[in-house]
Every structure is written in structure tokens, then in C-alpha cells.
Amino acid sequence: MELSRSPIIDFSHLHSPNPETRAKAIDQIATACRTFGFFNVINHGISDETIRDAVDANRRFEEAPPEVKEALKSGDVYQPVRFGTVLDSRGGHGSGCGTFVRDFLKLYSFPLEDWIEFWPSYPPDYRSKMGKYSKETRNLSISLLKPMLESLHITDPSPLLHKVTSEGMHMMAVNHYHTGLQQQLLSNSAAQIGIPPHTDHTLITVLLQTSPGLHVLDPTDGNWKDAAAPSEIIQGGAQNTLQVLVGDQLEVLSNGRYRGAVHRVSQCSPDNCSRISVASLLSFGMDEVVEPAAEMDGDELLKPFYKGRSLRDLLDHLASGEKLPFIETLRIMG
Ligand SMILES: O=C(O)CCC(=O)C(=O)O
Ligand SMILES: [Fe+2]
DSSP states (O other), rough: OOOOOOOOOEEEGGGGSSSHHHHHHHHHHHHHHHHEEEEEESSSOOOOOHHHHHHHHHHHHTTTTHHHHHHBOOTTTTEEEEEEEEEEEEOOOTTTOOEEEEEEEEHHHHHHHHHHSSSOOOSTTTTHHHHHHHHHHHHHHHHHHHHHHHHHBOOOOHHHHHHHHHEEEEEEEEEEEOOHHHHHHHHHHOOOEEEEOOOSSSSSEEEEESSSEEEETTTTTTEEEOOOOSSSOOOGGGGGOOOEEEOHHHHHHHTTTOOOOEEEEEHHHHHHHOOOOOOOEEEOTTTTTBOOOOTTEEEEEEOBOOOOHHHHHHHHHHHHOOOOOOOHHHBBBO
């Protein structure tokens, strides 16, 4: 499979005292978001140690006593903290996709002090290590969102940013591929290990993967591309390059100028054992109705291409068992 052509953004350039360097980086982001909905970020300021610690805590969670996992198990999409092995057969995105299996852990994480006590208690340092990574990725996401909104030339983005920083949703989603239970499930069904093609519900997602496996749909030619982190794999299996995906909320806010990245994880070989990914998901608040911005690129919005909906509407959509991707229910045709 071909490698994705999405660019590598040097985060430090966004804070460069040289306005040309900064403008060039913002331009690269804008092009990546318009074309692929996806880019890589380096020099993001999150240390290798923090990344390694987060991966390590999640690896050790795989060995947690059954009662720890049992207490977190839930199939209720409204639960703020939950764990499960999921057989996922979401449709849409031209997938014709079948069933994919993975373990996931969902952790609401802002404000951190409200949620951290519900996070896994095993390993004992899980909360401190993931808490640190969660805080740092939230800050990174906000620092990336600013230039992304700037690059859309939204007139007066400050109230939007204020909403996100003060009452926006931030959650972590950890995915484990190839755990023992998944292998058992696989031997009894036609499922494959991975996650089916989908877009994220977010404004932006910052993703960490411990080994290759992420594929993004390239809208320029309609083919799947390998979105492995381009840097070398550092000691301990973590990678210091992070991936940034445009989510549904940014697609809506930009009235389709930026497109949500359609992505999947599949064809993990059985020896590519225990792949972990940690997604940091930044969105507007639960009840914030997200609509196309009223003014972009100096033009008043004449025709919205999306209906306004909130994150709670998304949860209702998921709870209803509807297979159609949420974003497809928002698009206004013609
Ligand atoms: O495992 C991955 O690389 C992707 C995970 C993902 O797409 C998600 O959690 O939404
Ligand atoms: Fe995703």
C-alpha cells in the first residue's frame, strides 16, 4: 500500500518569530486539511518519555485483574468511562466492510479532576501517566486548532475557541488490537481485527500509534493509503510523531472546506501483536449545536451544507443502532 502524501508539520514553526515561517506552516496545514483531512506533526513538545509512559500504562492495563476490567465494562454509549471488546460493523464510507474487532477504553478527561477517579485503577500509575498525556495532548490540540481556524479565515474565531477551551469535550480513546479475547472471537467468526472505515466525531483528533496499521482514504484518487508515522519507532514501541485528523465537527464548522478524514485499521497481521493506539479527541461541549461558521474567507455564509447538531445528538444516533455514519445524516444535498 502506498504511503499517504499528507505533510509533516513542524509544530515549532507555528510559534516562529519569523512571520513567513509561521505563515508557511499554516498554509501547509490548510492545504492538508482541504486535501486529505490529515497531517503528521513533529516537534510538538510532548516528550518521548510522556508518550512512552502512556503506551506503557496501556500495555500493562491489558494484564489488569479481570475484576478491574469487569467493573469498567459497558455497552452504554452514554457512559463517560468504559471498556469493552467491540464487534464493530459500522457501515458507510463506501466500505462494504464486514465486522471488525478490537478492545477499547473510553475516558472522559476534561476537566481531568472530575473524571480521573473513574479511570482504571490498574496499573497503579495508570491515572498519573495517562493523566499527564491527556493534559498535554489537550493543550496540543487547542494549540493546533487555533491556526486551523485562522487558516479558515473565520471572522472572529475567539468565541469559538473560548467555547472549546472552557466547556469543550476532551476524551481519550485507547484501542487495543490482538488481545487474547479477540483471537478467541476471531476463531469463531468472520470478523477481522481492526476498526472499520469511519470519521471521528471531533473537531480534531490527535493520534498516537505504536505500530503501523492506520489507513486513510485519499480523496484525490479514492485509494487507501498507509498513514504510518513517518519517524522511526523509538525505544519502547512508541513513536514521537503524532497524527492529526480533521473530525466531523470541523468539517461542519468549515462548511465542508476541511474534510473529515475517513480512516480505518485493518490487515494487522497476527504477528503484529498487540498494537495500541491512543486517540485524543477534542470537540465542542456536549450540548453545543455545531453549525457552519457565519463568515469565512471574508464571505458571509450563503448556503450551509450541514445541519446543526450536538455531540449529544451523535450519542443518540449511536444508541439508536443506526448504521449510517452520523456525518451523512448532517449533509444537506443540492
Ligand atoms: O487505531 C488507530 O490507529 C485508529 C483508532 C481510531 O480511529 C479511533 O479510535 O477513532
Ligand atoms: Fe478514528
